[in-house]
Amino acid sequence: MSDVETFVKKISVFFKDRSVVRMLIKVENDLLRTQILSELFKRIEVNDPSYDTFEIDKNGNISIDTIRNIKEFLSYPPSFSSRKYVIIDEMTLMTPEASSAILKVVEEPPEFSAFICFSSNLNGIFSTVKSRFSIFKPYIDPVESVIESLKVENSEVEDVLRTDLALAMNYKENPEMIRKSLKDLEENPVKCFSKSFKDRSYFMLPAAAERILLTVDVKNISKCFQSLQPLFDEEGSQKVIDVFFNSALILCEDMVIFNFTSYWKDLGRKSYSVYYSKMKAPSEEFIKRISTVKHGNISKDLLIFWLLLNFAILKKV
8 A cells, every 4th residue: 555545544534423524634745635635536426426626726926716616616515415625725826815715615604514625834824724624744755646646657766766865766757768767777786776876867876786796696796896997097986985885774674574574574675575585684784884884984895895795695595
């Protein structure tokens, strides 16, 4: 179940009885608002298929005339549904006059009323208005939110996209380019990392670094290291260290969960289990060392070799 589905499942209980619903939901972007509304009305439609809505979108300021239209919409009961739903896409667009007027509408609405309101900035709403609503601040993983909108059919591609928000966003904007990069990643992750770094396509670096660490072993470590060495003479080479060590910590966390808990089935990136099943769980000492060693007075190439070597040793013989 996605973050959006989990959140909507929680708030949908408010629609089960006959009392007035007044909810104000903080959202970070239009995509998230659209996803929440879509999932919510899927649930509402089950018991209220002929639902009646009045939506105010984000086309300029919300005037007092718009609030009067809401009042008129709620002045008579629904003909074929159990409720009438008022949806306001961005509450901060209300003028001061509209804010005062909405107070009266929300305070004593008909029992069939449901107000589903959104805002990206709760501080931009009058406190007197906010006090009339139940406020929800859902945690929605931005990566999952983007991936859900992409409708990617290949689960392995989905799992790679989960590596980084920028990668998922670039896939959304230019899927053909990212598909080519993902093909390069499958064929030669070291080459993919080097090319992405030189081209400043930094969104591919975390996925490539993870794949290198997952596939490096005692047989290919020398070739892998030699291919990465030239990057340390490039401008911005500290980014190579940062990406590799951040990726290493993420993989270690996943491997600990995979080896020692039953939560793996609830996590994303299930296709990575193919790699984790061939690796020993990292020790607590090793994970602590990853967190601290890069801050020591050690050359960049030695740091990367140390990391590659330790991940090679994790591979089961």
